[in-house]
Amino acid sequence: MTRWGLVGFGEAGRVIGGALAASGVDLAVHDRALGDPDRGPGLAEAVRAAGARPVPDVGGLADRDVVLSLVTPATALAAAEAFAPAARDGVLYLDLNSTAPQVKEAVAAALPAARVVDGVMTGGGIRLDGSRIPISLAGPDAGAAARLLSGAGFTAAVVGERVGAAAALKMLRSVVVKGLEGLWTEALLAAAELDVVEPLLAMVEETLDRWPTRDFATMLVTTHVGHAGRRQVEARMVRDTVAGTGVAPLMSAALVARQEHTARGLEQAGRRPGEVPATLAEALEVLRALPG
Secondary structure: OOEEEEEOOOHHHHHHHHHHHHOOOEEEEEOHHHHOOOOHHHHHHHHHHOOOEEOOOHHHHOOOOEEEEOOOHHHHHHHHHHHHHHOOOOOEEEEOOOOOHHHHHHHHHHOOOOEEEEEEEOOOHHHOOHHHOEEEEEOOOHHHHHHHHHHOOOEEEEEEOOOOHHHHHHHHHHHHHHHHHHHHHHHHHHHHHHOOHHHHHHHHHHHHOOOOHHHHHHHHHHHHHHHHHHHHHHHHHHHHHHHHOOOOOHHHHHHHHHHHHHHHHHHHHOOOOOOOOOOHHHHHHHHHOOOO
């Protein structure tokens, strides 16, 4: 039987660890708080209640075949460095922390004896049942990690061959998702000042409901190439409308900057206004080739 280890028994660690233990695997859990005389006993009891074995010292994970790291992003590298002296040759180390690609690479460098896999959780995160959380994996040994996780009932997929690729994917997803968060916040705050919250929701809802996500992204980016010149003018009016309500136009100002950047580059490249690329791939190539 594969011996599993888990570093970190916070919110995410409890969800993933609980799902792992429920699948019947041999799971040992280490958390720094286990060594705390005040918090340790209660945490150890929570680990045992989840069906796992508490390990006060990270060295107690030296016999594990697979070790998952689920600590805070700020301590992901420190956790890897602490485990390094105990890491035996070939141990599979799955860093599932939400960090930048550079941190994932540093984790791999800190564990030369281990097979480090970069992993991220998306799609609703820890609010879902542990086994239902989508896990994206990257690195030379991502396939082996995916098979092990799938065998334990998890939803895992390989998204890249290089450590850091999964982390980059999550960061770029956040550009869209957290960008939408910021856009909605700014727009609705301004709408509240103008008493048009419900009409705005209905108007945007009608637009979004007409488009599958991929088609919507393609439409936006291809027409961005064709119409950034005139849209920069519209974006300035958007920014000024938001500012006129007393709401800080933070996201709207960024829209202006993006439209102006593209419009300037298209003009320098001599591309005709209104020329919309036929595909998303073509649009991205045009944008990548723009000067400045």
